[in-house]
Amino acid sequence: MADPLSEVITLLQPGTVFSKGISGAGRWAVRYEQFGHPSFCAVLEGACRLMVDGHEPLTLEAGDFVLMPATPGFTMSGFEPVKPKKMDPSVSASMTEELRHGTQSGPPDVRLLGGYFVFGSPDAALIVSLLPQLVHVRGEPRLTVVVQLVGDETREHRSGRNLVLARLAEVLLVEALRSATGATASPGLLRGLADTRLSAAIRQMHENPARSWTVEQLGKEAALSRSAFFERFSRAVGVPPMEYLQVWRMALAKDLLRRNDLSLAEVAERVGYSSASTFSTAFSRHVGQPPARYARSH
Incomplete structure (x- = not known):
C-alpha cells in the first residue's frame, strides 16, 4: 500500500543541514523574515515565545519541537516586551559558538537547538504546499534525540558527515510530520x-x-x-x-x-x-x- 508521507519526503530530497545552540536571558526578541528553507527548533530547557506570521502565538517549553517546512516570517522572544532585533539566518548558521540573545552573562532562561536544512528537489515549493505551514509537537523525546544528533554531527567534521546529515534530515522530517498527524493539525x-x-x-x-x-x-x-x-x-x-x-x-x-x-x-x-x-x-x-x-x- 502507498505511503504518501514517505513519498512526499523522498521527492523533497532533504539534504544539507545547518544547526546551532541558541539561548536567551532577560529581555530579548529576534525577528526573522520569510526564509523559504525548512527550519526546526527543539527546546532543551526553559521556555520562550514564538510568533509565526499568520498563526496564533505559541509558548514553547522544554521538550517542544517546531518545524516550519517553508519558514514564513517569525519572531522569537522572552516574556518581557522589547523591540525585536532583526536576524539574518544565513549569518546565524555560519557562527560556530552558541548564539546568545538578551543578557549575555549568567544562566539562560531558555536553551534551544535550532537550524534549517535544504531540500534538493528544484520543485520543493510545489510539494511543500501539501504540508502544514507550522508543526508544533509536545512530549516526543524521539524528536529531541534526533535534533541532538543533528547538532552533534553538524559540529564534528567526521567522515561521511554529509550523508549522515542527509539521512538525519529525512528522519527528522518523518518523525515531526507523523507526530503532528491528527485532527488538530493545520490543513494539509x-x-x-x-x-x-x-x-x-x-x-x-x-x-x-x-x-x-x-x-x-x-x-x-x-x-x-x-x-x-x-x-x-x-x-x-x-x-x-x-x-x-x-x-x-x-x-x-x-x-x-x-x-x-x-x-x-x-x-x-x-x-x-x-x-x-x-x-x-x-x-x-x-x-x-x-x-x-x-x-x-x-
Whole structure:
C-alpha cells in the first residue's frame, strides 16, 4: 500500500543541514523574515515565545519541537516586551559558538537547538504546499534525540558527515510530520491522513496516479457521498481533491522528466493523461513551460 508521507519526503530530497545552540536571558526578541528553507527548533530547557506570521502565538517549553517546512516570517522572544532585533539566518548558521540573545552573562532562561536544512528537489515549493505551514509537537523525546544528533554531527567534521546529515534530515522530517498527524493539525496532507475515510482516498491517489479519477470515485474509496467527500477533503487538506491530485501528478511528472529515461507519452501515461498533447497542455499551464523544455533545463 502507498505511503504518501514517505513519498512526499523522498521527492523533497532533504539534504544539507545547518544547526546551532541558541539561548536567551532577560529581555530579548529576534525577528526573522520569510526564509523559504525548512527550519526546526527543539527546546532543551526553559521556555520562550514564538510568533509565526499568520498563526496564533505559541509558548514553547522544554521538550517542544517546531518545524516550519517553508519558514514564513517569525519572531522569537522572552516574556518581557522589547523591540525585536532583526536576524539574518544565513549569518546565524555560519557562527560556530552558541548564539546568545538578551543578557549575555549568567544562566539562560531558555536553551534551544535550532537550524534549517535544504531540500534538493528544484520543485520543493510545489510539494511543500501539501504540508502544514507550522508543526508544533509536545512530549516526543524521539524528536529531541534526533535534533541532538543533528547538532552533534553538524559540529564534528567526521567522515561521511554529509550523508549522515542527509539521512538525519529525512528522519527528522518523518518523525515531526507523523507526530503532528491528527485532527488538530493545520490543513494539509497530515490532517487528511489522520482522517480514516480521507486517508483511504489519498492512498489510492498515490498508489494509482494514472487512474482517471473523479470526485465520485474517490468518494466511494472513502465511503462518502460525492458532496460529503468534496467538503470534508477540502476542509481537512486545504485544497479540493482534484487540485490535490493534480499537484501530486505534477510533482511525479517533474521527477520523471528530470530522470530523462522515459518518452513524453510514457510520462503522460504514468501520471494519468490520455495523450502526450493533453499532458503537455496541463503541464504547461501548471508549471509555466512545456514538459520537453523543462526536461532539457533539468
